[in-house]
Amino acid sequence: MLRVKxxxxxxxxxxxxxxxxxxxxxxxxxxxxxxxxxxxxLNAVLSDIYHLKKESAVKFSRRNKDVCPFENxxxxxxxxxxxxTDCSLFVYGSHTKKRPDNLVIGRMYDHHIYDLIEVGVENFxxxxxxxxxxxLSPRVGSKPFICFIGDGFDNVEELKHLxxxxxxxxxxxxVEKLNLAGLDRVYLCTATSSKKxxxxxxxxxxxxxxxxxxxxxxxxxxxxxxxxxxxxxLPNDSLRKEAMRVVRDQPKKDKNIQQDTLRGKVGKINIPxxxxxxxxxxxxxxxxxxxxxxxKLKKEEKEGTEHASKRQxxxxx
Amino acid sequence: xxxxxxxxxxxxxxxxxxxxxQFHSIPSSREELVKECIAKGTELVQAIANNLFxxxxxxxxxxxxxxxxxxxxxxxxxxxxxxPKPPTKWELFAKAKGIKNRKKDKIAYDESSETxxxxxxxxxxxxxxxxxxxxxxxxxxxxxxxxxxxxxxxKKRVEKQDKNRLQNLKQAAKVGALPSHVQLAATRxxxxxxxxxxxKVTKDELGDVAGIAATATASGGKFDKKLPGEKPGKHKxxxxxxxxxxxIGGKGIHTQEQEQxxxxxxxxxxxxxxxxxxxNKAVNMYNVKKDKKRNNRPEKSSATSxxxxxxxxxxxxxxxxxxxxxxxxxxxxxxxxxxxxxxxxxxSNKGRGK
Numbered sequence: 001m002l003r004v005k006x007x008x009x010x011x012x013x014x015x016x017x018x019x020x021x022x023x024x025x026x027x028x029x030x031x032x033x034x035x036x037x038x039x040x041x042l043n044a045v046l047s048d049i050y051h052l053k054k055e056s057a058v059k060f061s062r063r064n065k066d067v068c069p070f071e072n073x074x075x076x077x078x079x080x081x082x083x084x085t086d087c088s089l090f091v092y093g094s095h096t097k098k099r100p101d102n103l104v105i106g107r108m109y110d111h112h113i114y115d116l117i118e119v120g121v122e123n124f125x126x127x128x129x130x131x132x133x134x135x136l137s138p139r140v141g142s143k144p145f146i147c148f149i150g151d152g153f154d155n156v157e158e159l160k161h162l163x164x165x166x167x168x169x170x171x172x173x174x175v176e177k178l179n180l181a182g183l184d185r186v187y188l189c190t191a192t193s194s195k196k197x198x199x200x201x202x203x204x205x206x207x208x209x210x211x212x213x214x215x216x217x218x219x220x221x222x223x224x225x226x227x228x229x230x231x232x233x234l235p236n237d238s239l240r241k242e243a244m245r246v247v248r249d250q251p252k253k254d255k256n257i258q259q260d261t262l263r264g265k266v267g268k269i270n271i272p273x274x275x276x277x278x279x280x281x282x283x284x285x286x287x288x289x290x291x292x293x294x295x296k297l298k299k300e301e302k303e304g305t306e307h308a309s310k311r312q313x314x315x316x317x
Numbered sequence: 318x319x320x321x322x323x324x325x326x327x328x329x330x331x332x333x334x335x336x337x338x339q340f341h342s343i344p345s346s347r348e349e350l351v352k353e354c355i356a357k358g359t360e361l362v363q364a365i366a367n368n369l370f371x372x373x374x375x376x377x378x379x380x381x382x383x384x385x386x387x388x389x390x391x392x393x394x395x396x397x398x399x400x401p402k403p404p405t406k407w408e409l410f411a412k413a414k415g416i417k418n419r420k421k422d423k424i425a426y427d428e429s430s431e432t433x434x435x436x437x438x439x440x441x442x443x444x445x446x447x448x449x450x451x452x453x454x455x456x457x458x459x460x461x462x463x464x465x466x467x468x469x470x471x472k473k474r475v476e477k478q479d480k481n482r483l484q485n486l487k488q489a490a491k492v493g494a495l496p497s498h499v500q501l502a503a504t505r506x507x508x509x510x511x512x513x514x515x516x517k518v519t520k521d522e523l524g525d526v527a528g529i530a531a532t533a534t535a536s537g538g539k540f541d542k543k544l545p546g547e548k549p550g551k552h553k554x555x556x557x558x559x560x561x562x563x564x565i566g567g568k569g570i571h572t573q574e575q576e577q578x579x580x581x582x583x584x585x586x587x588x589x590x591x592x593x594x595x596x597n598k599a600v601n602m603y604n605v606k607k608d609k610k611r612n613n614r615p616e617k618s619s620a621t622s623x624x625x626x627x628x629x630x631x632x633x634x635x636x637x638x639x640x641x642x643x644x645x646x647x648x649x650x651x652x653x654x655x656x657x658x659x660x661x662x663x664x665s666n667k668g669r670g671k
Contacts, residue, residue: 147362
């Protein structure tokens with residue numbers, strides 16, 4: 001026995017609809033959490049990342065014991081949190097002797113782990129420690145410019161993966177219309193070696209130049225850190241194929257329409273074959289029914305034979 | 318979009334990649350590195366901006382709005398592509414028959430009140446449920462209430478509709494296209510006739526039951542291996558919270574046990590003893606016990622035996638819960654045993670129960 005359960009309040013219904021899968025996706029939310037032990041550096045890193053993504057991030061403040069992204073069983077907690085908060089990106093920080101200042105950045109597909117990359121943070125400088133003209137500071141939620149410098153991003157597999165993940169993490173919402181006045185931040189990622197990436201945030205200053213295009217100037221503003229790639233896990237091929245599927249909007253083709261100078265716009269109408277048997281004829285007329293037809297035929301035959309027999313009898317007599 | 322030979326620009330993401338830059342020599346100091354990166358970054362951003370500002374822009378209040386092209390770098394989706402909902406039974410039928418849905422107005426004209434009322438909801442137009450008079454037809458059965466019949470018919474129609482809705486949702490769930498706000502939950506089969514509400518078992522109840530199950534072994538669950546993280550049971554062996562007091566001891570005249578009994582007796586015999594002890598009830602209980610004893614013995618034939626005297630107050634009096642508390646809170650001795658003491662001159666409890 002099944003019964004239909006729907007939310008009693010309209011607000012709950014709206015929330016559920018927001019979380020439903022959509023054809024075209026705009027922004028991913030990020031979950032920021034940490035494990036049993038963190039260092040001062042790591043705390044600062046996590047809070048800075050949260051500030052960068054204020055509107056589209058959720059930060060957990062308590063320690064989490066069971067989270068081990070790279071192990072088989074340790075993903076269940078993460079998947080549960082992802083489901084609860086509707087986040088498809090997560091940043092998990094932990095500090096151990098073997099892996100100090102460790103960050104695991106991962107993505108989810110359908111609230112199951114899609115891929116992971118583990119980086120160590122070195123030479124971290126907080127947002128507060130930079131001194132600059134406060135008028136230039138980037139506003140929360142503005143769409144950033146992202147720059148990747150270095151051939152390592154093409155040659156080294158880990159760096160390729162890191163580039164994709166960083167792009168996903170930093171890019172924000174996918175918008176169709178952009179206000180050019182609101183562009184004020186740039187993320188720079190430079191591959192300094194085959195394992196290290198230098199990441200920093202700069203404020204953008206647009207200066208007048210002769211043409212429509214302004215001259216750009218960068219001032220280092222935000223957190224800067226060195227990311228050292230430690231381990232990574234790529235998704236399986238089948239999962240990757242499924243996740244990369246693109247919904248194509250079919251362009252409307254104007255079929256059966258022709259333009260003619262003599263006749264003007266001419267359209268062609270194709271009428272399919274009429275299905276006599278399957279059509280929904282509401283009342284089957286009495287004469288059409290097969291039994292009646294057959295009965296009629298039989299009756300006629302009978303009469304015919306009777307007449308014949310009668311005539312025979314008469315003849316006989 | 319490749320504008321310059323070095324950079325790859327993805328306008329939809331406002332991203333630029335410079336793949337040809339090589340760090341031939343890692344700069345000596347960190348500041349140098351930072352400077353170099355910023356310089357390179359400026360070039361890249363300039364490249365993006367060149368493309369961006371050349372797009373056709375519309376003037377808005379806040380600034381020039383530009384329509385961005387879709388991003389070229391492919392990134393994985395966050396959720397699966399939603400499956401289209403399969404058509405419902407009615408939709409299939411309507412399509413085959415060619416029935417089109419006509420948009421109806423919210424307001425309709427009500428003939429009985431000759432006003433415009435809403436089509437659905439409270440006080441609706443042409444409402445069939447609230448007619449004052451139903452004309453009798455030749456086909457009507459004499460004993461039947463037509464108003465009740467109408468209500469029952471409506472109920473049946475609604476039930477049928479719910480059933481059809483459930484079937485449609487089940488079909489959708491099979492394909493995987495259940496609407497986001499709907500969940501199909503399994504219900505418990507009702508016990509025939511009764512409307513048993515589904516009981517939610519609380520954590521404490523579960524803990525109690527688990528404890529009972531754990532101690533249901535020959536050794537009371539003492540030697541069983543516990544699962545990791547399982548807490549030891551709450552109710553441990555000792556059920557007697559008050560220990561027996563030592564009989565001998567103490568320098569004073571009274572031992573602890575004597576003191577306890579003295580306390581109780583004083584309370585009973587004191588001025589307020591009628592509040593503590595329900596004398597009538599005690600007498601009744603004593604008499605009833607005596608009767609039982611007598612009945613167990615071989616019966617004597619005479620109905621007018623001297624022992625069988627009519628007794629008063631055979632009804633039980635209400636037990637005064639508020640006042641009858643002769644014992645301290647700590648002790649768990651049942652009340653009736655205490656009341657027996659002043660009357661229990663000869664017979665002891667051992668003599669009962671043959």
